[in-house]
Amino acid sequence: MSSFLVVDVGGTKILAAALDREGRILARLKLKTDRSSKESLLTQLEGALDTVLGEAKLLKSEIGGIALGVPGVVDSARGHVVLTPNAPLSDTPLREILSRKWSCPIVVGNDVNVGMAGEVWRGAAQGASSAFGIFVGTGIGGGLVLNGQVVEGFRGLCGEIGHLLVPLGVELETGATAKKQLYLEEVCSRTAIENQIRFALSKGQKSMLTEVVGDKKLERIRSGALKEALKKNDPLVTEVVRRASYLLGLATASVIHIVDPEVVVFGGGVIEACGKWMMPQIEKAVQKVAMQGTGIPPKIVQSTLGDDAILFGGLSLLLTSPPAPAPLEQLTIFAAVDKPVGK
Numbered sequence: 358m359s360s361f362l363v364v365d366v367g368g369t370k371i372l373a374a375a376l377d378r379e380g381r382i383l384a385r386l387k388l389k390t391d392r393s394s395k396e397s398l399l400t401q402l403e404g405a406l407d408t409v410l411g412e413a414k415l416l417k418s419e420i421g422g423i424a425l426g427v428p429g430v431v432d433s434a435r436g437h438v439v440l441t442p443n444a445p446l447s448d449t450p451l452r453e454i455l456s457r458k459w460s461c462p463i464v465v466g467n468d469v470n471v472g473m474a475g476e477v478w479r480g481a482a483q484g485a486s487s488a489f490g491i492f493v494g495t496g497i498g499g500g501l502v503l504n505g506q507v508v509e510g511f512r513g514l515c516g517e518i519g520h521l522l523v524p525l526g527v528e529l530e531t532g533a534t535a536k537k538q539l540y541l542e543e544v545c546s547r548t549a550i551e552n553q554i555r556f557a558l559s560k561g562q563k564s565m566l567t568e569v570v571g572d573k574k575l576e577r578i579r580s581g582a583l584k585e586a587l588k589k590n591d592p593l594v595t596e597v598v599r600r601a602s603y604l605l606g607l608a609t610a611s612v613i614h615i616v617d618p619e620v621v622v623f624g625g626g627v628i629e630a631c632g633k634w635m636m637p638q639i640e641k642a643v644q645k646v647a648m649q650g651t652g653i654p655p656k657i658v659q660s661t662l663g664d665d666a667i668l669f670g671g672l673s674l675l676l677t678s679p680p681a682p683a684p685l686e687q688l689t690i691f692a693a694v695d696k697p698v699g700k
Contacts, residue, residue: 359421606642
């Protein structure tokens, strides 16, 4: 019986795993993403695959497929990474590179698209006819599932909600060049949140984060540190996260008005750590501005799979047969994500 390898290539971490057909995880590996160069990251990816293969005590001949979720624009038909703002993999023929060493089928897709395949198969959107995912981490990614299929769009840009323009009433102070229009991920991602906090600290504002982080420099404020500061009701962190939650809520309302999904799923490292504080504020903002529809209100839920969303999504895509490429005048469908095994 074949086993499968799946890798979540994040801007902050790499999560690799070996799974059997039933979704049981045979081996798991988490690493800090090496963003120093494309070559070093590719070496790290290949090493991660070799490591989980060995830890699962599998042979290459037993691997039925490999799936990778990459944070950016991906031409999944070719397995070519087009653009990755938060990782050095832009313009990389990833499937071709890996196929030099692996003879099995290889699926390469946008990380949130793959994660939403997992949420529809076994997670928070299970059984939904339509779902939109918003994953908040190093950046912000989105993914759309319609009638059990992940939709990429004409240019592979469908769901890229992190690049939704946010016109701000006041200039956001981050220490960088002030702009009155920013992408959503420039305001609400973990990177944006830490930039705003770090800038406020440099201007003399106080925060318990200096105690949470300890003697370390605040070069990287991880989601876990934000969670600890929120638990202590830190005023600075609370205000920055509140503003991010409000803007994420407005973006969610826009998704509802344009796509009208049955379910909106929030995931990613920031939500996983801080969802207790952020989800109620996101829902409140949505309720304030979203139009009333003809049916029940959309469900706005937190991912139930967490880090494993991409692992299960990659497996589901490997276990289903991708449809033939759609004509250019039609929406491009990435892959079916109906239940791949009898469950």
